[in-house]
Amino acid sequence: MIKKLRFIEAGAVNRYQKTWKNHFLYNGSICNPSTGLITLATIAKQQVDDTLMYSEAISEICWSDIEDACIVFISVNTFNATRGYEIARRIRNIPAAAPGASLDAVSTTTTSSRPLVVLGGMHATLNYTEAVRYADYVLLGDGDESIVEFIDALQKLNSECMPLPVDGVWVKEGAPSQMPLQIPGLAYLSQGDEGEVEVTRTEERPQPLNIETIPNRALVCEYAEKAKKYNTLWPQVHASRGCTGTCDYCCVIAHFGRKVRTRSPEAVVEDIRQAVAFHSQSFPPRLNRAVWLTDDNFALDRQWAKSVLRAIIESDINSPITVQARWELGFDDEMLSLMKQANFFEISLGIEFIDDASFVRYHKRCTRERIEKAIANIQAHGIGVRGLFIMGSDEDTPGVGERLGQFIIDNKIHGCLIQSMFFVPGTPVYEQNKHKLLHQIWERYNGSVVHVPRNMSPAELQQEMIDASRKAYSLRRLLYSLIHTKGIFKILAIGETVWHVHLRHMWKKELPLLHEYGYYYSQVKTKRSFTNPLADTEWTMPYNQERSLA
Numbered sequence: 001m002i003k004k005l006r007f008i009e010a011g012a013v014n015r016y017q018k019t020w021k022n023h024f025l026y027n028g029s030i031c032n033p034s035t036g037l038i039t040l041a042t043i044a045k046q047q048v049d050d051t052l053m054y055s056e057a058i059s060e061i062c063w064s065d066i067e068d069a070c071i072v073f074i075s076v077n078t079f080n081a082t083r084g085y086e087i088a089r090r091i092r093n094i095p096a097a098a099p100g101a102s103l104d105a106v107s108t109t110t111t112s113s114r115p116l117v118v119l120g121g122m123h124a125t126l127n128y129t130e131a132v133r134y135a136d137y138v139l140l141g142d143g144d145e146s147i148v149e150f151i152d153a154l155q156k157l158n159s160e161c162m163p164l165p166v167d168g169v170w171v172k173e174g175a176p177s178q179m180p181l182q183i184p185g186l187a188y189l190s191q192g193d194e195g196e197v198e199v200t201r202t203e204e205r206p207q208p209l210n211i212e213t214i215p216n217r218a219l220v221c222e223y224a225e226k227a228k229k230y231n232t233l234w235p236q237v238h239a240s241r242g243c244t245g246t247c248d249y250c251c252v253i254a255h256f257g258r259k260v261r262t263r264s265p266e267a268v269v270e271d272i273r274q275a276v277a278f279h280s281q282s283f284p285p286r287l288n289r290a291v292w293l294t295d296d297n298f299a300l301d302r303q304w305a306k307s308v309l310r311a312i313i314e315s316d317i318n319s320p321i322t323v324q325a326r327w328e329l330g331f332d333d334e335m336l337s338l339m340k341q342a343n344f345f346e347i348s349l350g351i352e353f354i355d356d357a358s359f360v361r362y363h364k365r366c367t368r369e370r371i372e373k374a375i376a377n378i379q380a381h382g383i384g385v386r387g388l389f390i391m392g393s394d395e396d397t398p399g400v401g402e403r404l405g406q407f408i409i410d411n412k413i414h415g416c417l418i419q420s421m422f423f424v425p426g427t428p429v430y431e432q433n434k435h436k437l438l439h440q441i442w443e444r445y446n447g448s449v450v451h452v453p454r455n456m457s458p459a460e461l462q463q464e465m466i467d468a469s470r471k472a473y474s475l476r477r478l479l480y481s482l483i484h485t486k487g488i489f490k491i492l493a494i495g496e497t498v499w500h501v502h503l504r505h506m507w508k509k510e511l512p513l514l515h516e517y518g519y520y521y522s523q524v525k526t527k528r529s530f531t532n533p534l535a536d537t538e539w540t541m542p543y544n545q546e547r548s549l550a
């Protein structure tokens with residue numbers, strides 16, 4: 001019997017630490033746990049009652065609770081892949097069960113057993129040939145259906161001989177020669193005819209259409225108490241998955257597919273209700289009551305989006321709501337007035353660049369002029385605009401930070417996310433630019449500079465990001481917001497100014513290293529010898545990622 005399942009969301013470089021700063025510093029050493037993994041834990045709990053999730057975004061892992069689990073599912077994006085692999089390695093170092101052992105043996109607490117390790121999530125899917133070396137299995141794509149089949153398949157094997165891949169290698173001796181788990185969307189290491197280790201991938205699995213499950217947030221260890229305690233955690237709900245865009249840098253289309261899958265308006269409303277209740281508390285009352293709809297492009301299916309908005313208007317939900325969408329939404333007056341009625345206070349626009357040449361280069365269908373008009377129209381409906389920006393385009397030239405800051409001020413954008421372009425393996429920008437990457441230490445792929453842009457050195461680019469942030473979050477802008485804006489915008493202005501001071505501090509700390517990298521990179525280009533300057537640091541290179549730039 002499979003008696004115990006554990007889910008782990010691996011932490012990023014800023015994984016959870018207990019500190020007083022968590023009360024006001026968003027994404028410092030606390031941030032929201034993964035909705036996707038909570039959804040999977042909710043689904044799996046219907047099969048195995050003893051199911052629990054740890055998120056290193058909000059707590060530490062209780063290792064003694066992991067050791068006797070039957071299966072541990074680990075979720076990795078690119079920015080937390082290094083840590084995810086480390087966790088997988090640690091669990092697999094618990095001595096493996098002998099080939100042919102039954103699943104019961106795996107779930108005992110004896111030292112000769114260990115849980116089965118399954119990796120999944122965006123990075124594991126797009127890079128399964130890498131991820132599979134750390135896990136017994138990789139489940140590809142959205143897990144809503146595959147996880148059920150996977151657990152069922154293992155349950156069925158339980159009564160028979162259960163051959164386990166030992167240390168990641170499928171051992172045929174003493175076990176059926178046919179791999180017993182042949183469900184679609186699975187990758188694992190196997191042994192070829194001549195004894196060599198090879199990666200096997202089963203047939204492709206279409207992404208699930210039924211994505212109605214409402215995540216049971218109470219399954220996440222320590223989430224309930226922290227959700228109430230910290231304003232830096234807030235209710236988040238994912239209403240639709242995927243996008244039909246063509247942007248070269250986007251891993252969302254690579255992972256979720258170039259189409260959109262939606263949940264019913266009823267499920268979205270109920271999910272929001274539950275998320276709000278989970279985070280609310282009467283004393284002291286929450287300062288930040290905002291709900292975040294985390295869709296990548298909420299208004300892509302316009303009829304559906306309007307039906308969700310109408311359902312919210314008709315419901316008892318009165319929280320302020322923020323959502324991500326593309327600029328086209330700024331020209332749909334009916335949508336904007338429904339959003340206003342549904343208490344949407346803000347739209348996060350993926351603006352990305354401020355020059356048309358970059359839009360063309362990275363196949364983002366828009367122009368600066370259209371974006372500026374869209375922003376003005378959204379604001380005319382009484383909704384604020386947050387800008388999501390990418391720096392480090394090959395079209396960027398020195399002074400781009402100052403220009404971006406000015407764009408933000410001129411267009412009255414009240415908040416922004418500034419990131420350097422990062423390169424998720426599996427996306428077109430990765431393929432086009434992999435020779436320009438400074439390293440492949442995935443945990444550094446979190447918005448700071450990881451490549452050599454065309455017109456600047458890496459350190460210069462990072463300095464441009466600092467300049468843009470400083471201009472957008474100046475003391476003057478903060479004072480202006482405190483005097484001229486109302487309610488939630490005041491709270492956001494304070495919170496985000498603190499967050500950007502923190503970001504700039506982190507970016508500055510990396511400058512000497514980026515200088516060094518830039519220097520080494522130029523050495524490689526002139527064919528001189530190259531030593532990886534990070535080789536001696538504590539950062540660990542993922543398997544197969546140790547590389548010199550030569």
Ligand code: B12
Nearest residue numbers: 012033034036073075077078079120121139142143446447
């Ligand atoms: C909400 C969100 C956040 C929130 C909450 C994060 C969270 N833990 O959910 C916050 C604000 C904290 C955040 C922060 C960041 N984020 Co963010 N975030 C998102 C966003 C918009 C939605 C996440 C979501 O709910 N997705 C929907 C669910 C259903 O999908 P899912 O999580 O992938 O899970 C499904 C499958 O992947 C799969 N699956 C997942 N895990 C597993 C595990 C197993 C075993 C299996 C079988 C399957 C499986 O099944 C799930 C359900 O079907 C995504 C974009 C996106 N569309 O995913 C970006 C995204 C994940 N974020 C991204 C980034 C870069 C960041 C930051 C680095 C930004 C920054 N510069 O600081 C930080 C890093 C966070 C940190 N720990 O420091 C990138 C990641 C790119 C990458 N490949 O690594 C994304 C994809 C945005 C983008 N378009 O580039 N983020």
Ligand code: SF4
Nearest residue numbers: 243245246247250296
């Ligand atoms: S519009 Fe946004 S979500 Fe859609 S492909 Fe472009 S970057 Fe990705």
